[in-house]
Amino acid sequence: MTWGTGRAVAMTDEEFRLLRDLITEYCGIYFADSFKYLIERRLQPRLPVHNLTSFRDYYRLLKYGSDRAKEFDEIVERVTTNETYFFREAYQLRAFTDEILPAVVKHKKPGDRIRIWSAGCSTGEEPYSLAMLTHDLPLTRGLPMEIFGNDISRKVLKTARSGLYRESSFRQTEPHWIDKHFTRDGRMFKLNEDIRNRVNFGHLNLMDEAAMAIMSNVDVIFCRNVIIYFANEARAALLDMFHKKLRPGGFLLLGHSESLINASTKFELVPLTHDIVYRRPR
Numbered sequence: 412m413t414w415g416t417g418r419a420v421a422m423t424d425e426e427f428r429l430l431r432d433l434i435t436e437y438c439g440i441y442f443a444d445s446f447k448y449l450i451e452r453r454l455q456p457r458l459p460v461h462n463l464t465s466f467r468d469y470y471r472l473l474k475y476g477s478d479r480a481k482e483f484d485e486i487v488e489r490v491t492t493n494e495t496y497f498f499r500e501a502y503q504l505r506a507f508t509d510e511i512l513p514a515v516v517k518h519k520k521p522g523d524r525i526r527i528w529s530a531g532c533s534t535g536e537e538p539y540s541l542a543m544l545t546h547d548l549p550l551t552r553g554l555p556m557e558i559f560g561n562d563i564s565r566k567v568l569k570t571a572r573s574g575l576y577r578e579s580s581f582r583q584t585e586p587h588w589i590d591k592h593f594t595r596d597g598r599m600f601k602l603n604e605d606i607r608n609r610v611n612f613g614h615l616n617l618m619d620e621a622a623m624a625i626m627s628n629v630d631v632i633f634c635r636n637v638i639i640y641f642a643n644e645a646r647a648a649l650l651d652m653f654h655k656k657l658r659p660g661g662f663l664l665l666g667h668s669e670s671l672i673n674a675s676t677k678f679e680l681v682p683l684t685h686d687i688v689y690r691r692p693r
């Protein structure tokens with residue numbers, strides 16, 4: 412990307428650190444020094460949009476500009492990793508249906524709600540997998556289930572709400588799920604309405620504690636492959652918040668390469684047959 416004289420605007424080390432810290436403060440995501448060129452490349456196109464000639468001016472705009480919220484939305488679309496697919500980490504989903512849900516149901520009375528939250532849901536494959544898995548499940552009959560999917564990226568939420576997917580979203584999906592819940596439309600697959608209607612999507616920044624007030628008494632939180640990108644302090648703050656949002660006895664499921672080691676001591680470890688998950692003590 413070039414500007415003015417035809418030369419690309421370079422990002423100094425100091426500008427990188429200022430912008431990096433601002434991004435972490437906003438959404439938790441942390442970039443090590445080795446990511447400087449990636450950030451430079453991804454943010455460079457934003458300079459001409461605002462008639463700016465340096466990243467320092469861009470930093471000022473983000474820090475003090477009246478349109479800073481809108482600009483952070485633009486940054487989010489450039490720096491988040493949105494990789495996901497249906498039935499990701501199947502062993503964990505098996506643990507969810509075979510061991511976690513029965514433990515949740517044990518403490519419910521008829522008519523009680525079960526609340527499941529996919530925090531950092533990307534294009535929706537995770538909460539929709541949960542909706543398919545719990546569709547018609549005899550175990551939860553008589554217990555209304557609410558499934559929430561939240562993400563900071565407005566773009567991924569648009570795809571999630573459309574329910575339209577490409578073949579790559581099914582790399583770990585057994586064909587019977589596709590036959591049962593999708594309608595083929597050329598090269599795309601449309602998720603049927605009965606499953607789509609079971610998931611409530613919303614825009615949410617997990618670092619925004621005030622916005623998070625809408626979420627409470629959650630039975631199971633899936634926050635998989637999200638905190639791996641977070642700074643240590645952001646991770647610790649988020650886990651504290653999850654602890655508050657869970658019912659006592661509620662479960663937290665992280666991605667297979669993520670753990671609470673050094674991040675939180677508030678949860679207890681629960682060994683299951685094929686997985687180890689975290690639980691807010693009763």
Ligand SMILES: C[S@@+](CC[C@H](N)C(=O)[O-])C[C@H]1O[C@@H](n2cnc3c(N)ncnc32)[C@H](O)[C@@H]1O
Nearest residue numbers: 438491492493495531533562563616617635636
């Ligand atoms: C790699 S995807 C994981 C999707 C899904 N959980 C899975 O495991 O397949 C990570 C998602 O977290 C979202 N994310 C990152 N920071 C966030 C924040 N502060 N608040 C909400 N979502 C965030 C990203 O936009 C991205 O869609």
